[in-house]
Amino acid sequence: MNAALRKTLATTAISILSLVSLLPFYIMIVMGTYKNEDLFTRIVLLPGNYLLQNLKTVSASRFDLVYMNSLIVSLSSTALSVFVSACAGFAFAKHDFRHKNKLFAFILLTMMIPGQLGIVAYVIEMRYLQLSGTLLPLILPWIANAFGVFWMTQFIRSAVPTEVLESAKMDGCSSVGVFFRIVIPFIYPAITTLSLLVFLWSWNNYLLPLIIVNKPELFTIPLGITSLGDAYRTDLAAQILGLTLGTLPVLVLFAIGSKSFVRGLTAGSVKG
Secondary structure (H helix, E strand, O other): OOHHHHHHHHHHHHHHHHHHHHHHHHHHHHHOOOOOHHHHOOOOOOOOOOHHHHHHHHHHOOHHHHHHHHHHHHHHHHHHHHHHHHHHHHHHHHOOOOOHHHHHHHHHHHOOOOHHHHHHHHHHHHHHOOOOOOOHHHHHHHHOOHHHHHHHHHHHHHHOOHHHHHHHHHOOOOHHHHHHHHHHHHOHHHHHHHHHHHHHHHHHOOHHHHHHOOOHHHOOHHHHHHOOOOOOOOOHHHHHHHHHHHHHHHHHHHHHHHHHHHHHHHHOOOOO
16 A cells, blocks of 8 residues: 555545544534424424524523623633642742642642532632622632643753753742743743643533622623523424533634643653
8 A cells, every 4th residue: 555545545544534533513403493382293304494583582581791701710720730749740840848849739639629519618708808899719629639730840940941940940030930931932832732732621620610709790602602592492493502602712713822732742751
């Protein structure tokens, strides 16, 4: 088998797998263009003519406000989580301090505990701090991101040469200056990867907003989608259209940062 034939077969196989992977997204988009009742009578493969009515249903539910709430929560969670994780990872990877290994082991231990176990205590804490009527309870958990600290620690250990940091300190650069001027450029792939992951997790988070949020004006995308309809009828077509609109930012982000995402997943495992 020559190289041209192998390349053609590989391209064909990848194209088929890509089409199969994209088929659910296509079906989701098409289902948002039909009446709710039509979804139960046949399998829809071609676009329908009920898109505008479903858009009106989605717009009437103040979906723009829901979208803005999700953007505020996800962007704030991503920025704070990445910054704190990078700072903690730098400290664990390149600094020596008392009980460092024990503290790092404790952080790893928290990754093994399901977050659902502490959600009741977290709700009580937010009520005690009088933060229940805000978006802050949806942002704060991401600041203490154990996976982010572990990820940044491992990446900085392998990707940032200690000699470069020592040279910068000999030239009079402070620890803060070393972090922002030296470390950050080295770990850009890790920052991109962690940013995409945290944004995705925060954007799709359903359980915590369901328990914490008690005002419709604070709903995020998952809650906004489930609220479409009324007490007597669930409008699945409008919900699917809302799901399509809610998926677009994630698809755009991954399309833009896919190369950095993959590079961040692999670069930290290669030394040198």
